[in-house]
Amino acid sequence: MVGEIGVIHGEDYYKISFAPFSLWGSWRERFKLFIDYLDKTGFLDGKIKFFEPMMASEEEITLVHDKDYIEFVRKLDDMGRGFLDFRETVAYKGVFEDAKVVVGGTISALNLVMRGKVDHGFNPNGGFHHAKRGEAGGFCIFNDIAVAVKIAELKYKLRKIAVIDIDGHHADGTQEILYKEPVLKVSTHKYAPFFYPGTGSIYEIGEGEGKGFNINIPLPHGTGDDVFIYLFREIVEPLLDKYSPELIVAQLGADGHLNDPLVGLKLTTTSYAYVAEQLDKISHKKCKGKIVALGGGGYNPLNTAKTWIIEASKFVDSLNERVQSKLNALMGKQTWSSEEVWREARRIVAYMKRAIFPVHGL
Secondary structure, eight states: OOOOEEEEOOGGGGTOOOSOHHHHHHHHHHHHHHHHHHHHHOTTTTTEEEEOOOOOOHHHHTTTSOHHHHHHHHHHHHHTOSBSSSSSSBOOTTHHHHHHHHHHHHHHHHHHHHTTSOSEEEETTOOOTTOOSSOOBTTBSSOHHHHHHHHHHHTSOOOOEEEEEOOSSOOHHHHHHHTTSOOEEEEEEEOOTTOTTOOOOTTOOOOGGGTTOEEEEEEOTTOBHHHHHHHIIIIIHHHHHHHOOSEEEEEOOOTTBTTOSSSOOBBOHHHHHHHHHHHHHHHHHHSTTOEEEEOOOOOSHHHHHHHHHHHHHHTSSOOOHHHHHHHHHHOOOOOOOOHHHHHHHHHHHHHHHHHTGGGGTO
C-alpha cells in the first residue's frame, strides 16, 4: 500500500469552465481554495502528490462519444461562441482542447492508481456525468467517468468496476452510456418535479446485461445527513461488498451541501466524510485501495473546497493530532430530516431489497 493520494492539478484548470459566466468565478475559485489550503497549511503533508493532467486523445473520447458529436464540439470551438446544449453548456475558442484536458485529468488519475503510483487518484476537475453519447448537458461536454470505465476495461482488463456518484444531480449521461452494461452504477441525487435533469427514478435499473446494475437513489428535497447516511449504509455498502469491484470510480460532487445555491438538499460535510471513509475501507478490502475520485459539482466555492479537503483526509490511513484538529474545525454540524423524508427513504430501501438485491445474490 503506497498510502498516498495523487491530486491532478494544472494551471489550465483555473481558466476552464463550461458553465455560464455567472458561475465561472465559483467554478475556478473552488480549485484555488482547495489547492491553497493543501499547499499553504501543509494539510496532509507527505500524503499528497500533485500531477499535471494529460490531454485525452480523440481516440479515447470516441470510446463513449459519437464522432458526429465530437465534430459538433470542434465546429463550435472554431466559431468561438454559442452553446453546446439548450443554453447551459458554453462554447468558446479553445473549448474542445479544454474538454479533452479535463477528461485527460481523469485518465491521469486512473493511470496513477492502476500503475500503483498512488492508492487513490483525485481529479477535482472531473466528474462530468451529464454528457451523453451525442450531446452535452449541465455544463458537461465529454463524460470522463465513462471514458475512464472503458479504458479500465480495455487497457487494464478490469471486469468489475463500480461507479459511485453522490452529486446533487442525477448522473444521467453516465447512466445512458453504460445502461446496458454490468458496471455497478449508483447515483444518489435530488429528485423532484422540474429539477434538472428530470431522470433518476428508482425504476431505471438497466437493461440487458446491465439490468439490476443501474441503481438510482432519488433524494427528496430537504434530505439531511441522517437519511443520506442511512440510504448509503442500507443500499450502497451491501451492493459494493457483494459486487467486489476491482476499481471504484467515485464522483464526489458537493452541490448537495445545504449551503449550495443550486440543489436544495441539507447535507453537510458529515455525509461526505462518511462516504469517503466507507469507500476507502471498501477499496482496501476489495481492490487494494484503487479509487479514482472526481470533484463533480459544487457552486459554493468555500464549502466545496472544504468538502474536498475532508474527503481527501478520509482517504489517508492515519492523521496526526495537528491535522485531526484542523479537520475537526472544518466539519459541519449534522442535519436531520423530516418524517416525510424518512418515509420515502424507507420506501426506497424496501424497493431496492425487493427488486435489486436478489440480482446480486443479496
